[in-house]
Each structure stands twice: as C-alpha cells, then as structure tokens.
Amino acid sequence: MTPAVTKRTSRTGDSTPVAEKADNFDDTWIVKERSIDESRPLRVVIIGAGISGIMACVRFVQRIPNLQLCIYEKNADIGGTWFENRYPGCACDIPAHTYQATFEPNKEWSQFYASAPEIHRYWKRVAFKYGCLKYMKLKQKVSEAIWDDEQSKWCLKVQDVDSGTIYSDKCDLLIQATGALNDWKWPKIPGLHDFKGELMHSATWDESYDYKALSFSPEELESFKKDHQVYQNFRKEVELQLQSVHGSTLTGSEMQIDGQQAFAENMKARLANKPELFDELVPSFPPACRRLTPGPGYLEALTDPKVNLIKSDIVKVDETGIVTADGQHRPVDMLVCATGFDTSSTPRFPIIGSGGMPLSEKWKDTPENYMSVTTDGFPNFFICLGPNSGLGEGNLLLLIEKSIDYFTECIQKMQRDNIRAMTVRRDAVRRFTKYCDQYFSLTVFSSKCRSWYKGGTEDGRIVALWPGSSLHARKAFANPRWEDFEYEYVDDNPAGWLGDGWTENEKYNRINVDYLDDDQIDFPLPASDFTLSV
Template sequence: MKRLSRAFSGTPKPIPSKQDEVPAQRTKKIVEERSVDQGRPLRVIVIGAGISGIIACIRFVQRIPNLDLCIYDKNADIGGTWFENRYPGCACDIPAHTYQATFEPNKEWSSFYATSPEIHRYWKRIVDKYGCMKYIKLKQRVDEATWDDQNSKWHIQIHDVDSGSTYRDQANILIQATGALNNWKWPSIAGLHDFKGKLLHSASWDEDYDYSNQRVAVIGNGSSGIQIVPGMLPKVAHIDHYMRSRTWVSPTFAREYIDKRGKGLENYIFTPEEIEIFKNDHQVYQNFRKEVELELQSVHGATLIGHPKQIGAHEEFIENMKRRLANKPELVDELLPSFPPPADASPQCDIVKVDATGIHTADGQHREVDAIVCATGFDTTHTPRFTIKGRDGLTLAERWKKTPETYISVATDGFPNYFICLGPNAGLGEGNLLVLIEKELDYFTECVRKMQRDNIRALAVKGDAVRRFTQYCDEYFAGTVFSSKCRSWYKGGAEDGRIVALWPGSSLHAMKVFANPRWEDFDYQYVNDNPTGWFGDGWTENEKLDKINVDYLDDDQIDFPRPVHA
C-alpha cells in the first residue's frame, strides 16, 4: 500500500465509513405499486369499422388485458368500402378465397371474384361471431383529435350524425382505420353540378335509381369505371365511356383453373357441388386456397423494371387485352397504354364542360345524356378528413404538406401513440392486402403490449427513422414500373409525383417487416417518468391473488432440446 500511495500526487482523502456513504439521487421512489406482469388499464379508440377496424377489434380484445376499446364509424353500418360502394358490377379484383381473414375462411363464396354485397355479408357474419358490435358505435363521425402531451392522452371530438350534437372522448392510443380510399370527391369539371339529369358517384351510389333504358355517361376508367360499364350495359339504352388516359386491364388470376371450367370466363361461378366439396373436405379447400394464394404472391418480379417476369408480363397483358377486345380488335391500339404494366393511370378525360342536358368534349361535340356517373376516385393525399393535432399543435396536414411521410407506413414523428392502418406507402401493387392488414394489426398489438408491459405512457417514432424510410421508398421505387411516366393515384395524381401509396417491396416482404418491431426506432416516456416502473413491486399478479401455479413444469410448456445422443 505504501508503494501505491507514492504514485499519487496531492493530499490523500480519507476513506469514508459505511455510515458516511450518501447514495446519489435516492430522493425519488422507483418501486411502483404494481405487479411486474400487471397490464395497466388502457383505452384504445379506433376510427373506422371497415375491415381494418373489425380485425383491430378482434385482435385487441383477444390479446390486450385491461382493455377499454371503442370504435367510431360515420356510416350507418360496418364494412367501410364494402358498405359504401354499391355501384353496378362492384366486386373485388382479388380472388375471394384470398380476400378474407386468415382465421375465418369462407368456403361458400359463390364466385371466384366476390361481389360487394357478398363481401359485406361475410364481414357482417364475422362482426356477429366475435361480438364486435359491443365496441362499435355507428353514425359517429370523428371531427378532431388532439394530443395532450402533459397527460399523454388523445382528446377526440365526435359528431353524432343523427342528432347533430358533438361530444368529447379521450384515449391512451388512437388507431386510424379509415382506409386509403375513403374520402370520395367529384371531378373538377366546369358545370358538373348544373346537370339536370341524375348525377352519381361510384362511392355514393343511389340504389333506388333505375337506369333502365337511360342514356348514360361514365367518366373514368379506373377499377370502378371498368366494372360499372359492363355492370350497367345490359339495362341502358346507350352508354358513353369517357377516359383521358389509357389503362391496363390485368389478366384474371388462376386463369388455368377458370379456363378448365369455361373458356373466356372472367369470373367463374362456383357450382353447388363444388361448394359442398369445399365445405366437407377441408384438405381440398386448403389446396385450392393455397394454389390461388401462391399465384397471388408470385408476381412481385413483374413490378421491377427489366426483371424477366416484368418483360413477360408486358406481353401477357397485351395478349389479355387483345382477347378481351376480340369483338372490336380496332380498339386495341387506341386503348393500349405506353407505360408498362402493372402501373396504373388515374381516371380522367378530355371533357370541356357539362351543361344541364349533357357533356361538351374537346372535339366540339355535345352529347345529351340522362345520367352521369363519376367513377373518378378519391382524395389521395392520405390526410384524414378530420383534423389531427400532434405535439406542439402541429397538424398532420401541415406535417404532410410537402409529402406524406411515415415510418413503415404505420406511424409518423410528432404524433405519439398514433397508428395508421393502410397509411401512406402501405398499399400493394401485387400480393395479398388482407394478410398485410392482419400483420399491421399484429404489429399494433405488439406495440400496445409493450406499453403495458414496460409501463410506457407515450411511444413515438423517431424523426430519423421516418426520414430513412422515406429515402428507402424513393430509392426502391426508382427501379420499378410504378415510376414510369403516367398520372397515377399511386403518385397523388401527378405524373412525376412521389410514390406514396405503395409498399416498397413485396407482400411477403411486408409480412417479414411487421413480424418484429424495431423498438430502437422509438422514443419512450414512462408512467411517473420512471423508466424502472416496469419492474413493479416484487410480486406477480397470481401471487397477489393466491392463484400460484407451476404450469411451467408441464411438458407442453417446456422447450425440450434435441439430444445429440439418445
């Protein structure tokens, strides 16, 4: 010790005794009055009772203890887009056996591509089966949501559609499940509302209107317009279809399966015998379902410029268009787009103006009609129709004024405890959207479980993580067909806009991303500002309730390793 002391300069300080020690920062208590596994009560509000809202209801009730859940929807019934869209010919453009909840397969779809009424009935059955109406409040429109940073709560203003009155609610967590294509709009055409005939929009269809023997004009050749024209054609006296941009019509999925049952069919109707086989032989049904799913998940290469599947897809799309226009081959050259498939153009047309009796076009013609159908789409800015204010009063509209930016499509910086179903860059150019929705909701429940487990009051994605995802999207899409020069809703309606509607990768890629949240991409604030609060008070819940068990010794609870030598 003498030798060591010489190595130090200055006067040696006396060594304090145990009694003299003063622990640093022991003024704040960090032992919380809670069990280590106690899930603190959380109120979750979901906006929208469409498919995302319904699945959110089922999964949150199933997985989150101490949950207080409420789902608000402006409509008179559940179903979202499948309640709102009732135009003639309305159907899903994805095979019905893949457009369903994975946990609730429907073996009784009447056709390969299910119609809107049948899809709506399917989700009504699910809502009834899982008791969702207990949590859903219809005809309640959310007008505003404001984040309270001091109390880590969302304050929501709701408008009762029937009474016109407003009231307020609050929640720990806010989930926007309104969908990407929800806020429909009239096209900007001079004199449109001067028209004295019947004016309809595909997303707000008047089912009482009888268009039999009427002269009809359909504006738009997006997915709705393409369905409406053949849907109305058998009953109308005459129909004009106005389109400004050319568009691709994709080949039918599982073409071989359909052709075996009837050449030239675009939508196969299942026979009662086939439905009975599906109902009684689960393996036959599973094989068919997986066959269709495999085809749906195997076309990602067609979206990448120069990929062999993309080159092959171009020829396949051309042949499909020729087959569909076999009765009018002279239209092929007029309708084939210059941009590669499966890029999509927005539905617009060269209409100069509308007057009381009909439509004036750029070629100087005036065509009188009895009804005008606008299949012209939605507000694609992704900003919700209600006001949402995050930290420091920043609105989401202001945050996304330049471009809608997110973190992996589900959150954005400055808006804690706020998750978005099918937000910017969540849509799919190919693959299975329903599975993506389910994986998003799995991700949200994992985030909320972490908030309960770790005693977190505010979870907010970091700004750097949002910027990195934006950069990734821009780099990725530069090598895809979606970046081609065409006016598309994928780009917010602009020819050279950022691609803000699609996921930057395949459907299977998205499933992998949502499987494991990267907790390092978030900032946290804790209950009582105590990061150690998750540790609790030394007890577990079952101990306090005198329900101690040792089930961890049951064989099905033990992870048995495989021995090298038996």
C-alpha cells in the first residue's frame, strides 16, 4: 500500500512530505496534532437490527465517543429472527430468563420458554429504551461491501427495498450482524411447487394461529415484580443449571454417559401412550450431537391417536399430496416445510476484502476465522454470530454480549492508538482453526449425525459452534490479544497516538485532579499481620 503523502511543517519550517522522509527515520516529523486522549472520529455501519445489532448499538453509543453509527435492516421491523419466525409454537429453546440482556432483566416473561412474539416485543422495548431506533434504517438492504485499500474504508451498496433504488455509503468499520437463522430455504423435493394445497414454510408463517405453552402462574409473576431478590435468586438458579452441563458434551465423560441414559428414560416416560415409538425415535448418536430442543409437548403429541409418524422419506410431491419411498401416495391438504435455513456461512451478498479477495471464495472450503468474530484479509470487519460462535449448551446471549464488548475494545483501541486499519494475522486464524478441530474431536459433536453444526453434513468440520462452554467464551473475549492483529496507522505514523503533548482537558481548560478522590484511588489492603521491625 502506498503511504498517504501528508505535508507536515516541522519546528524548523521544513515542509517536506513525511512519506518522502520515511527512509530517514531521524528526520521524520512524528508529533501528531492531536491530544493523547483524543478519540479519532469513526463511522461504523452495522448490518442487521436483530439481537446482535440492538446490543451493539446500545454498547457502542454508551462507550464510544466521536461515533457516527448507522444500522441497515432489510426487514420492515427490527428483531431479526424473532421478527421473521412466527410459526405455531415458535419459541426459544433456552429459558427466557437467560435469553435476555444482562443489563435489562425482564421480570414479566409469561412462559419459561418464551414465544417468538414475546421475545420480539422484549427486544423492541430494549431498542426503544436505549434510543437505538434513531440509528436504524429499515427496509434497507446492503447488497455489496468492498474494502478500499487506499482509503482504508468499506464502500457499500445499499438497496431501498420498496423502490429498488441503490445508493452508496462508506464507513471505517463494518459489523456484520445478519445472524445465522434468517436465510430460509425450501427442501429440494421434486414437484414441491406443483402442490395445489396450502404450502407453508416455518419461516414465512401466517401467525394468526393460536397456541399454548408452558407458562408461569400469576402468583410467580407477581412475586418477581414485587421482590427483586426473589427474581434474582430464580434467575441465577436457572442460569446455574444452564451453565452446569458442559461436561455432557465431552465424549466418554461421566456426565455424558449418565446424561444419555437420563434422556432415554425421559423419552420413554413421555412416549408411554405409544411405547413402540421409542425404538423408532431414539437417535443412534449421543445427545447434543445435534441441537437439543426441549419441545414441551412434542413427544406427547406424537402419541395422540390422531397423529401418525411416517419414517419413510418423501421422494416427490404432486398436486394432491406426497409420495414416500415405500411407494405410497398420501393425499394432504397442507404441507408444512420445517427445513430450516442456509447455515453454510456463505455471505448472502458480496463482501470483498483487501486485494480484492471475496469472502465467499476465501470460505469456499471451510470458514476459517479468528475467535468467531473476524478473519484475515478483511480489515476493520467484525462478525456477530459468525462461524464457530454458536453453542451446543450454555448461554448464547452471554457470548453475544461478550463479543460485542470485544468489538467495543477494538474500536476504542483504534481511536486511542490512531489506527486506520486493523486485521487479524493469518497465523492467528490458523491457530484458532487447529484449536477448534482438536477440541471438537473430543466431543459428542463429532459423532456421526447430520447437523447444521457441520453445515448439514454427517461428518464434516464443525463450523457453527464455539470450542468450549459459554463461560469459556466469556473469559476468552475478556482480554483481547492485540498481538494477534496487524495495524496500519493514520499518516503511517505509529507514534501518532502520543499526540502533541496535550490532553483534551488541558486544551479546553477543563483541568481537574479528580484522580486524587478516594473513589478513584486503588487503595491496597494492608497485611493483617504486618508488624514494624526496628
């Protein structure tokens, strides 16, 4: 990259461009006209206004000065997957009291596993409370993102969904918060769209359907609202249970073996009305190889006399029904496709990194990444819920929050150190990839089962999960390893962070000595057995 040629007048009156003196370090003027604590102005664009986009907005606005923030959302409303998915019974598969922001506890969840509409209302409330809506542009779809090496900017193409008009935008940092579960797909079954009855997909449901689910009693809800400590105790107990099962994912561990037996006994009890279904339904692989879902009432529904379980594959669809591999034609009035989403990690629009490398090409074989949040060759680019960010157990919201804390620290470092571009090192990406592969070889996730954790394959690389527990991720994100990144500095001046010898408060005559206040001093504790020796 050709260094920016910036004229700088030295104390001696020499106005020779800095770039022309780069070879003679002693003659280069490196005092930068900025305060040492001045925060460099940065424009940040977030793609997506789901949970990650909302929480990133809250934290960025709270913690990052001199920020220009824009959030593009392709839908007509915020909320991401909880706006898009409204099929009957759609709910979170972990307890509601752990599926919330740590800074915004909700004491009024009506169900233990909250429904999609209730979760959507909660996150809209969070966005409104913290002033996020003014940064969000709805029905605006980012269709292209290209990194400009010369400008150190991301150049974007954005489409207005209603008019189809495409316009340009630029930013210093790009945050992809599009999530993993919103690019739904039809199953590849011959004749599917020849069907003349009602054809539905779980991701495009008519939500007028009503349903019931496990709920809290009015007394419980009232106790949560009246007594904060009662609520806190309940919330921590649920969180403790959620965070205490990591051992069940480690192949051959006592918790994993006991857990498999416990799951089997639970299935038998819930299938008691049709015990013959157990042998047809029990998987050959251990629990957690695929996503565990509590599904209250699901197994019980299969035992209803009106329900038939058909294990023969659907080989084709015609105008009136389905044809299964056993040769039978079964007429149906309605077909529901619950076939999920494209979870391949392939970008849904062109993202072009340094030197013209498309992310789709880089990740063609496998989505190698660093800490699930970025990859080499893509400066100033971070991903919420990217490859290797999901959890087979534990608290996903905790991982999202800590990854956003991580992004915040990266942006603060760029402002503090006068950095114009930071990119993770290739060797750091390779180490993380190797770590993932070695870690997962010890877990049930590597068992032979077709799973979206492996991109829909039976024995492929595990590309969807974090290599550890959510508590492990919390620690991993706590202290960024700055040595794993490469940096380019404003004016190609690594000393620019030192500024011009001033602080911001001095320049604007706001000098204070608050650092001498008791609450600002880190007082060490005296040793209890300290004795003065003479």
